[in-house]
Amino acid sequence: MKKSIIIIFTSLLVVFSVILMNGCYESKKVADKSGAQLWAENCNRCHNAPAPGEFNNANWDIVGTHMQVRANFTKTEVDKVITFLKSTNTN
Amino acid sequence: MKQKMFLLLCLFISGTVIAQSGQNKFTVLGDAEAKYTATKGESGFGEINFKPIFLWKISDKLFVESEIEIETGDGSVDVGLEYANMCYMVNPYLILHAGRFLPKFGAYRGRMGEAFINKFADDPAGFGDGGIGAMNETGVGALGGMPVGNMKLNYDFYISNGPQLLTDPENAGQFEYEAYTTNNKYSAVGGRIGILPFANSSLEIGYSFQNKSKTGDAETPYQNVGVNMEAVDLNYFHNIPAIASTIRVTGEFKYQKVDSATYYKDDQTPYSFKNVSTAYYASASIRPSLADSKILRNFELAGRYSFFNRPAEAPWGGSNVQQAEAAIDYWLHWNSVIKLCYFNQRGSNAAFSAQIVFGF
Numbered sequence: 001m002k003k004s005i006i007i008i009f010t011s012l013l014v015v016f017s018v019i020l021m022n023g024c025y026e027s028k029k030v031a032d033k034s035g036a037q038l039w040a041e042n043c044n045r046c047h048n049a050p051a052p053g054e055f056n057n058a059n060w061d062i063v064g065t066h067m068q069v070r071a072n073f074t075k076t077e078v079d080k081v082i083t084f085l086k087s088t089n090t091n
Numbered sequence: 092m093k094q095k096m097f098l099l100l101c102l103f104i105s106g107t108v109i110a111q112s113g114q115n116k117f118t119v120l121g122d123a124e125a126k127y128t129a130t131k132g133e134s135g136f137g138e139i140n141f142k143p144i145f146l147w148k149i150s151d152k153l154f155v156e157s158e159i160e161i162e163t164g165d166g167s168v169d170v171g172l173e174y175a176n177m178c179y180m181v182n183p184y185l186i187l188h189a190g191r192f193l194p195k196f197g198a199y200r201g202r203m204g205e206a207f208i209n210k211f212a213d214d215p216a217g218f219g220d221g222g223i224g225a226m227n228e229t230g231v232g233a234l235g236g237m238p239v240g241n242m243k244l245n246y247d248f249y250i251s252n253g254p255q256l257l258t259d260p261e262n263a264g265q266f267e268y269e270a271y272t273t274n275n276k277y278s279a280v281g282g283r284i285g286i287l288p289f290a291n292s293s294l295e296i297g298y299s300f301q302n303k304s305k306t307g308d309a310e311t312p313y314q315n316v317g318v319n320m321e322a323v324d325l326n327y328f329h330n331i332p333a334i335a336s337t338i339r340v341t342g343e344f345k346y347q348k349v350d351s352a353t354y355y356k357d358d359q360t361p362y363s364f365k366n367v368s369t370a371y372y373a374s375a376s377i378r379p380s381l382a383d384s385k386i387l388r389n390f391e392l393a394g395r396y397s398f399f400n401r402p403a404e405a406p407w408g409g410s411n412v413q414q415a416e417a418a419i420d421y422w423l424h425w426n427s428v429i430k431l432c433y434f435n436q437r438g439s440n441a442a443f444s445a446q447i448v449f450g451f
Contacts, residue, residue, distance in 0.1 A: 026238030029290055041292045044328055044337075047208045048425040059118045062148045066120075066156055068186065069176070070193075070202070072236035072245030072285065075183035 035084025038077050046071065052088040060085050120144045121158070122426065122450040124206050130442040138164045140206075142173070154178040172271070174227065189231040191271070195247040195283040196225035196299045197343045198324035199372070207426040210376050210393035212446035213434060216412040217370025217399030223347040224320055224370075225254065225281060225301050226268035241290040246282065253279025253303035256316050256349075263354035264366045264405050266306065266318065275314055279303035283322075297324040307352075317350045335381035335388075344371040356406075364404035372397035378422075391420040413437040426450025 033041075043049035055063055064078040073081075121143040127136050140162045147155040158173035176192040193201035199218050203209065217223055230251030237244055252273040254266035281301030288294060299322040307313025324343040331338060349366035356362065376393035395416045401408035418432040427449045434442045 025240060027241045027290070030238055030241060030243075045292055045295065045326065046202060047205075048422065050425045054425065055118070062116070062118045062146050063120070065148050065154050065178075065180075066144075066146050068180075069154065069156060069178055069188070069234070072234060072247070074236045074238065074243075075180070076238075077236075 033080070035080040035082075035087075039081045039084055042067075042071070042073060042077060042081065052085045053091050055085075055089075056091045057086045057089055060089070116148050118146050120146065120451065122205075122207050122448055125447050126212055127445045128212075128442060129444070131440040138162070140164070142206075152180050154180065171269075184235045184237040186234050187231070188234065191227060191229045192232065192249070194225045194228045194232075194249055194251070194281055194301070195234075195285075195297070196281060196301055196320065197283075197322035197345055198285075198295070198297055198326055198341070199343050200224065200226055203326065203341055206446070206448045207428065207450045210374070210391060210420055210430065211395060211416055211418050212430045212432045212444040213416065215370070215372035215374075215395060215397030216414045216436075217345065217368070217397065218343075218372065221407070222370060222399065223266075223368045224268070224322060224345045225279075228252065228279070228281070229271065229273075230278065243287040243292060245285040245287075247284075248280075248282035250278050250280055253277075253281075253301065254306055254318060255308070256306040256313050256318075256352075258307070258311075258313050258354060260355065260357045261406055263407075264349060264352070264364065264402070265407055275305055275307065275309040277303065277305040281320075293329055294327045295325070298322070299324070306349075313352055315350070316352045318347065320345065320347045322346070330381065332381060335379050335383075337378050337380045339376045339378075340374070342371065342373040345369065362404070364402050364408075366402050366405065368402060369400045370398065389422045391418075391422065393418045393420065410438065424450065 040049060060082050064082045067073050068075065068078050124138065124140040124142070125136065126138040128134065140160065142158060142160050144156065144158045149155065155177050157175040160171045160173045162169045162171070172191060174190070174192050176188050176190045178186050178188040180186055195201065199215070204214060204218065213219070214222070228249060228251035230249055232247065232249030234247040235245065252270065254268050255270050255274045257263065257265045257267060279301055281299070283297050283299035285295050285297040288296070301320045302318070304317040305314050306318050307316045322343060322345040326341045328337060328339040347368045351363055351366070353361050353363050372395060374393065374395040376391055378388070378391035380388050382388040397414045399412040401411060403409060414434065414436045416432055416434045418430055421429045423429065430446045430448070432444045434444055
C-alpha cells in the first residue's frame, strides 16, 4: 500500500478515535435545532425535501434509517426529523 | 431472464403486501427512467431503466437495503444487483455493514448522480460507464456521522474486493469496477471523510481514496499491478430570498494512477504506457423555489462542464474528453422530473437529450 495512503488512513483513525472518546461534542446551536430545521437542511443537501405526507409513519422510520446509511445522518438527526415528519403527517 | 423477472415481480408484490399488512418493516422505493437522444443523423428513445430499492428494518439494530437495476442501455435487458447491504447500528455514530454496497468514493456516483438528483440526462465525462473510480464494492465497512461543535464530520471506511485489472487488447489497463467476485486474494482499502463546516450543513467537502496493491488475476504477470485512486468533492446549496431562489454548486475531481505493466496488442506486439487518468466536473443550478408561482418554482436551470483526461497511448484512451451541457428541468414531484438538455462535446456533434424520471 502506498505510504501516503497509510498516513492518511492512520490520521483519520486517530481523529475519529479522539472524537468518539470525547463523546462527539455538539454546540448548543446545533443541539437546539428542531426536527423541521434539520429536515430542511439535511434533505436538501442532496435532493428536494419530501413532504411529511409522502410516506406513512411506519415507512418514515425505514426511510430514515436508509438515509442514516446513505447520507451519514447521525441517529439524533434522524430521530428528530422523523418525529417532526410524523407529527405533521396526515397519512 | 424470464425467471429473474418473475422472481423480482414476486419480491415486489410480496413486499407490497407485507407493507400493507401492518408489519411495517419493509418498503420499496426507487425510480423509473426513460431517455430520448437526438444528434446529427440519429435520434430515438432508449435507456429505459427500472430501479427498485428494497428496504427492511429488521430491528432497531439491523437493517438491509438492496437495489436491483433493470436497464436497457446496452440494447438488451440487463438485470443487475446494484447493492445488497446488511447494516448493524453499533451506536448513534457508528454503523458496520457488509455485502455489496455503494462506496462513497467522491459524491457523484451513488449520490449526486442518481437520476432523481442529477440535473442532467447524462453523466459528466469520466463519471459514467468507461470512466474512472470505484463504483460498487463487495466487502465490509464502517460509516457514520458525528457533530463536532458547530460542524459535522461524516466518514466511510471499507475493505473490499476492489477493482480488477483488464488486460484484453481493447481494454488493457482499465478496470472492472463492478465485479461480483474476486480475482485474487488481495483486498482494496478505501474510504471517504466529509466535513460540513457550517452549522446549517449547506456546504460539504469530501476527500476519498482507494488503494489496491494487486489488481490483476491471480497467478498471472499482472497480479502485482496496483492502483491508487483519490477524489475531492464539493456540494453547496443556499436559499437566496432576494431572488426567491435556491442555488446549488457541485464539483468533483478524481485521480487514478495504475502501476506500469506490459500489455499485448492483437498481433502480440508488447507495449506499455503511463496509466494515469483524471476527471473533474463543475456544475451550478438555480431554482426559483421561493417564488409565489407554483409553475415557476418547479423550473430549474443548470449548467455543467466536465473534463476527462485519458492516457494518450492507451487503446481506450487517445484524446481528452471535454463536455459542456445546459439543462432546463421541470419538477413534477420532489423526486420526479423532466429534463431537457443540450450537450456539446469537443470534436463531436452537439446533441439534445431528454429524460423523464419518476421516483416512487
